[in-house]
Amino acid sequence: MPVHIVVGLQWGDEGKAKALDVLSEDCDLVVRYAGGANAGHTVVVGGERFAFHLVPCGVVRPDVVSVVANGVAFEPQVFFKELDELDERGRAVGPERLRVSERAHLVMPYHRLLDGLAEREKGDAALGTTVRGIGPCYADKAARVGLRVGDLFRPEHFRTRVRARVEELNVLLAHRYGESALDAEAVAGEMLALAPRLEPYVTDTVAYLAEAVRAGRRILFEGAQAALLDIDLGTYPYVTSSNASACGAAAGAGVSPRAIGRILGVTKAYTTRVGAGPFPTEIEGAEGDAIRERGGEYGTTTGRPRRCGWFDAVAARYAARVNGIDAFVLTKLDVLGGCERVRIATAYRIGGRTIPHFPSHVEDLAAAEPVYEELDGWSEDITGARRVEDLPAAARRYLERVTGFLEVPCAMVSVGKDRAETVIPSTGKELAWS
Numbered sequence: 056m057p058v059h060i061v062v063g064l065q066w067g068d069e070g071k072a073k074a075l076d077v078l079s080e081d082c083d084l085v086v087r088y089a090g091g092a093n094a095g096h097t098v099v100v101g102g103e104r105f106a107f108h109l110v111p112c113g114v115v116r117p118d119v120v121s122v123v124a125n126g127v128a129f130e131p132q133v134f135f136k137e138l139d140e141l142d143e144r145g146r147a148v149g150p151e152r153l154r155v156s157e158r159a160h161l162v163m164p165y166h167r168l169l170d171g172l173a174e175r176e177k178g179d180a181a182l183g184t185t186v187r188g189i190g191p192c193y194a195d196k197a198a199r200v201g202l203r204v205g206d207l208f209r210p211e212h213f214r215t216r217v218r219a220r221v222e223e224l225n226v227l228l229a230h231r232y233g234e235s236a237l238d239a240e241a242v243a244g245e246m247l248a249l250a251p252r253l254e255p256y257v258t259d260t261v262a263y264l265a266e267a268v269r270a271g272r273r274i275l276f277e278g279a280q281a282a283l284l285d286i287d288l289g290t291y292p293y294v295t296s297s298n299a300s301a302c303g304a305a306a307g308a309g310v311s312p313r314a315i316g317r318i319l320g321v322t323k324a325y326t327t328r329v330g331a332g333p334f335p336t337e338i339e340g341a342e343g344d345a346i347r348e349r350g351g352e353y354g355t356t357t358g359r360p361r362r363c364g365w366f367d368a369v370a371a372r373y374a375a376r377v378n379g380i381d382a383f384v385l386t387k388l389d390v391l392g393g394c395e396r397v398r399i400a401t402a403y404r405i406g407g408r409t410i411p412h413f414p415s416h417v418e419d420l421a422a423a424e425p426v427y428e429e430l431d432g433w434s435e436d437i438t439g440a441r442r443v444e445d446l447p448a449a450a451r452r453y454l455e456r457v458t459g460f461l462e463v464p465c466a467m468v469s470v471g472k473d474r475a476e477t478v479i480p481s482t483g484k485e486l487a488w489s
């Protein structure tokens with residue numbers, strides 16, 4: 056069954072884009088099914104760096120068709136900016152290689168505004184969102200007052216719905232936030248002006264993907280954000296507003312769960328988190344700062360410094376099980392090089408009890424003290440390693456322990472930014488498309 060999912064097992068930024076890029080060599084389609092321009096996917100090809108927020112990573116492969124599916128919060132302005140940047144770099148992508156679902160919800164200008172106002176209002180209790188309007192867009196979708204890509208091609212219908220929504224929002228803006236009123240006609244006009252350029256890309260992607268599945272084309276689902284940011288399964292309320300885990304792929308792309316083949320979980324060799332929310336293995340001080348610098352741990356989307364911590368096997372195993380992963384990819388193992396000792400959290404102590412599982416309530420997670428296993432570190436530069444045997448013994452031991460906790464084989468280890476800086480273990484055959 057040649058339909059695979061690549062999904063993050065932590066709080067995002069696991070290096071999914073690199074795994075996707077390596078895997079997409081053998082695939083026909085790459086599909087984004089959730090999230091929006093809050094994502095930041097960085098791919099380095101032959102020393103050239105690409106950072107995507109909305110456009111699937113498949114666009115760097117000339118033979119791949121990329122699909123922005125119905126579950127994505129779609130902001131046309133960001134989409135065009137990314138297309139223009141690709142064009143300027145001689146990598147133009149036309150509609151024959153890029154499809155956008157007519158069912159995808161539009162991130163409207165007022166969604167960004169509301170995201171920022173809600174965060175400001177929360178003060179110290181802010182979630183630390185990317186302020187890309189993601190939460191308000193999905194809130195409108197669930198409340199059935201959203202606008203979809205397909206609505207852009209029915210201008211009267213579009214204007215009527217925008218008017219109704221803006222009328223409601225203006226009450227909120229005036230009375231809750233003391234902001235001036237929005238002009239519904241201007242908002243509608245700004246979005247409708249984008250319709251002609253967008254039209255060639257717009258597709259009934261549900262029908263398109265159904266046909267691709269039927270024809271046995273090799274499809275890779277590109278997870279954005281990650282399992283611990285999933286609205287249902289993550290550390291609520293410190294989550295994003297979509298089903299970012301593999302569980303969201305079927306609904307987010309309109310593909311039957313029966314079509315899904317393998318699920319590949321991506322985890323860093325340590326843990327990072329941007330935004331607020333509990334993070335039991337966070338390392339405060341110099342050691343955390345050193346990992347941040349070595350790993351270049353600054354947000355692709357917002358530039359914020361990422362919080363860094365040790366590998367949390369409790370959280371990662373929870374994510375591995377809930378996503379039902381078949382194999383995992385370990386990224387940034389090179390960044391841990393230079394630590395005298397490395398630590399893995401194997402359980403939590405909460406209220407005097409040792410808990411092996413990941414708690415569902417954020418207050419329990421905030422109270423959790425990690426129980427650590429310590430291993431020897433390594434100081435060698437491992438970016439040249441291409442086989443597991445090339446890794447120093449301590450790095451191999453670390454990989455073995457992570458594999459034990461995740462309960463599935465390792466399919467790939469990333470030891471550097473470039474596509475080529477990759478170790479494929481013999482168990483990597485799990486990646487085969489057949």
Ligand code: IMP
Nearest residue numbers: 067093094095183184185294295329330
């Ligand atoms: P939102 O998705 O912008 O609403 O942000 C909600 C939370 O998810 C915040 O903590 C963000 O920092 C986090 N988040 C959203 N997208 C990403 C991502 O691509 N990587 C890492 N964190 C993210």
